[in-house]
Amino acid sequence: DCGYLDVQRKLYLRELIARFSHNLAITWNLGEEHHATQWSPYGQTYRDTKLMADYLRETDPYNNFIVIHTHSAPQQRLKDMTEYLGFRNIEGPSVQCGNIDEVHDDAKYWLKESSKANHKWVVCSDEIGQHWKGAMPDEFDPAHDTIRHKVLWGNLMAGGAGVEWYFGYNFPHSDLSCEDWRSRDILWDQTRFALDFFHKYLPFTEMTNANEITRDNFSYCLAKEGEVYAIYLPEGRGTEIRLPQGGYSMEWYNPRTGGDLLKGSLTNVNGGGFRSTGNPPASDGKDWVCLIKRE
Incomplete structure (x- = not known):
């Protein structure tokens, strides 16, 4: 036809x-x-x-x-x-x-x-x-x-x-x-x-892309502002992220192996500007995901 x-x-x-x-x-x-x-x-x-x-x-x-x-x-x-x-x-x-x-x-x-x-x-x-x-x-x-x-x-x-x-x-x-x-x-x-x-x-x-709130030009960030953030970091290093006032917990996820959340070099941070995520659990140069949640 x-x-x-x-x-x-x-x-x-x-x-x-x-x-x-x-x-x-x-x-x-x-x-x-x-x-x-x-x-x-x-x-x-x-x-x-x-x-x-x-x-x-x-x-x-x-x-x-x-x-x-x-x-x-x-x-x-x-x-x-x-x-x-x-x-x-x-x-x-x-x-x-x-x-x-x-x-x-x-x-x-x-x-x-x-x-x-x-x-x-x-x-x-x-x-x-x-x-x-x-x-x-x-x-x-x-x-x-x-x-x-x-x-x-x-x-x-x-x-x-x-x-x-x-x-x-x-x-x-x-x-x-x-x-x-x-x-x-x-x-x-x-x-x-x-x-x-x-x-x-x-x-x-309830989340949207928010790459602009991190200082790593190669990372991906998904956010529910002020509540929860996920940052995908492809090269196995931390970054800084702009967080509103408040206390936040930080844990890490391995996208290559899955499993439970893991602790990195920092576990808590107070917001109010750009704050470091710390480093992932292993310095392997591979991708990690940082999960940040309001406490």
């Missing part, structure tokens, strides 16, 4: 809804690298996509989540997704980043812009570059240091909703050939450790 909301597309969408919409955590992800580009000039118009989203929302009795899969280039992503800011039936971007250095700031940008448009989005990191690499199997990248830092914690500490791990095609068990989910067993553990931290220790639905 050439992208139009015509008989074939309606039939296809109704069949998808009938078969799958009752399942938990369904996301209707519209397209693969959706919209026309210079190198792929055929695709739905923005109007066509909005009509398709409207039809999904009207037809799906379970009111499942609707997103759009983006292109990997930041300029194209910006051009396309800006068209949907404020549109009621698109609820977020399914973000593909060709460069993982963009993940954190990109999530922050769309959360801010969608809030300004009075229809706040849920922002997930869907696919990471390079396209041939993605999240490599444990046997090739047993530490997963870079993607844990820049993608997993990068998205979550921006206020994003999390990550869908893409497997690049130059490695065994790629996105099209994976027959063994244990090929990335270590990565699943590290992902679970991040979820454990957020669910056990943070009122994360």
Whole structure:
């Protein structure tokens, strides 16, 4: 039907809804690298996509989540997704980043812009570059240091909703050939450790990104001002954070191994300006998360 909301597309969408919409955590992800580009000039118009989203929302009795899969280039992503800011039936971007250095700031940008448009989005990191690499199997990248830092914690500490791990095609068990989910067993553990931290220790639905209140240019900070702060520090050292008046406790979490909170070189601090977090429990040069709570 050439992208139009015509008989074939309606039939296809109704069949998808009938078969799958009752399942938990369904996301209707519209397209693969959706919209026309210079190198792929055929695709739905923005109007066509909005009509398709409207039809999904009207037809799906379970009111499942609707997103759009983006292109990997930041300029194209910006051009396309800006068209949907404020549109009621698109609820977020399914973000593909060709460069993982963009993940954190990109999530922050769309959360801010969608809030300004009075229809706040849920922002997930869907696919990471390079396209041939993605999240490599444990046997090739047993530490997963870079993607844990820049993608997993990068998205979550921006206020994003999390990550869908893409497997690049130059490695065994790629996105099209994976027959063994244990090929990335270590990565699943590290992902679970991040979820454990957020669910056990943070009122994360009440928190927003606040990188500007720390003095480490490479850290991520998520805050409920005056109550609780989480600082992700990628290089295993402390920083300073601006805290309101009051007493605060400080503990540390290891995002590589999970487990209980640990004590660092400082355990308490009084606010009223910039205050040191002290150092993490181990000077290993690896990432740590500092948890600060009002006493």
